[in-house]
Amino acid sequence: MTGQSSEMAATARLVLVTGPSGSGRSTALKALEDLGFEAIDNMPSSLVPRLVRATLERPLALGLDIRNRDFSVDALLSLVEMLAALPDASFDLLYLDCSEDALVRRFSETRRRHPMRPDLPPAEGVALETRLLAAVRSRADMLIDTSALSPHDLRAEMVQRFAPEGRATMGVQVESFSYKRGIPRGADMVFDCRFLNNPHWQPELRRFDGRDPKVAEFIMQDTRFEPYFTKLHALVESILPEFAAQDKPLVLVALGCTGGQHRSVAMAEKLANRLARGPWRVSKRHRELERKAGMDHPANG
Structure with a gap:
């Protein structure tokens, strides 16, 4: 060299x-x-x-x-x-x-x-x-x-x-998904967001997704959101070093809701941004948003 x-x-x-x-x-x-x-x-x-x-x-x-x-x-x-x-x-x-x-x-x-x-x-x-x-x-x-x-x-x-x-810097992919289409293949950790308030039932929010500030704010106003996110983040952070110790190159953290448009997307965005403050190579993917690009009627979030 x-x-x-x-x-x-x-x-x-x-x-x-x-x-x-x-x-x-x-x-x-x-x-x-x-x-x-x-x-x-x-x-x-x-x-x-x-x-x-x-x-x-x-x-x-x-x-x-x-x-x-x-x-x-x-x-x-x-x-x-x-x-x-x-x-x-x-x-x-x-x-x-x-x-x-x-x-x-x-x-x-x-x-x-x-x-x-x-x-x-x-x-x-x-x-x-x-x-x-x-x-x-x-x-x-x-x-x-x-x-x-x-x-x-x-x-x-x-x-x-x-x-x-x-030692490699382990990659962490945070992915949102719809339970209707099944859990992402190869997921290492799966978390359910279906209990949170659903923006789908708000006509002014339905056509947007969880990346939109108005949608994210609506979801985060649910009193259950912050306690759930705090515990979820703490659990993921505690487990990632154990995966890294096994030389695992990539960990897939999957978050699901009914349609994969609103709640899981907002949660995935916040989790990915928080994990990116640490030593991991963090990427994010919104599976259903990718699949539904160009469709006129997004699924129930």
């Missing part, structure tokens, strides 16, 4: 991830994405120079392997040298290594064909690809042997190498 300031490394960090098929590139890229990188997989190498010459607003991770339609070892090595020479970026070539036996076992367990030799047993494709990538492996700035690593182990290794002080 180049000896640049921490600010430059944070805003112009480039990581190129490669290695043999089945070595864990997708897992590594997902881990980098969870660490705040913009991750792009299987982008044609001929387009990469144009991409990186643009202003990089956040760290960028690129995944390239033999499945790229314009892949060649010479082209990849030339690209590596070009990226390493960029004056305003810190660049690393990460090579995910893996023993041939482990790769063959993974292909056999998943019953996948090897992309280099789909007409032959996986062992032949694995051997051919290993020989082909030898020159790339020797050029790598970082090498991680994934032969004995589970996806969880690989992710932990990525966190150790790429997160500040060896």
Whole structure:
């Protein structure tokens, strides 16, 4: 890596991830994405120079392997040298290594064909690809042997190498939803807002959603709102460090009401804004508002 300031490394960090098929590139890229990188997989190498010459607003991770339609070892090595020479970026070539036996076992367990030799047993494709990538492996700035690593182990290794002080800042997504459409898949915590006063029954508020100040004020005037929010916030804040200790990359906190337009939206907005004061990377999503964009008659909130 180049000896640049921490600010430059944070805003112009480039990581190129490669290695043999089945070595864990997708897992590594997902881990980098969870660490705040913009991750792009299987982008044609001929387009990469144009991409990186643009202003990089956040760290960028690129995944390239033999499945790229314009892949060649010479082209990849030339690209590596070009990226390493960029004056305003810190660049690393990460090579995910893996023993041939482990790769063959993974292909056999998943019953996948090897992309280099789909007409032959996986062992032949694995051997051919290993020989082909030898020159790339020797050029790598970082090498991680994934032969004995589970996806969880690989992710932990990525966190150790790429997160500040060896730990990622966990993401927290606060999402509003309608119980009519079901609880969001993968929700870690679910809270019900249906007992609060419903703006749907106020004709002057019905067509707005919980982000509107008038709607939010109506909901928060319910005497049950503030005690509920205080306890909910305290509970979430007490649990998040436990998720972080388990290296969980993202926690989904879901808040529901009847139609997902008013009460859950207002509660999600306030909770997300409060959690954002802490150490977490907080995002928010209003599932039903996204689904109903453009519809004339929003559902009962």
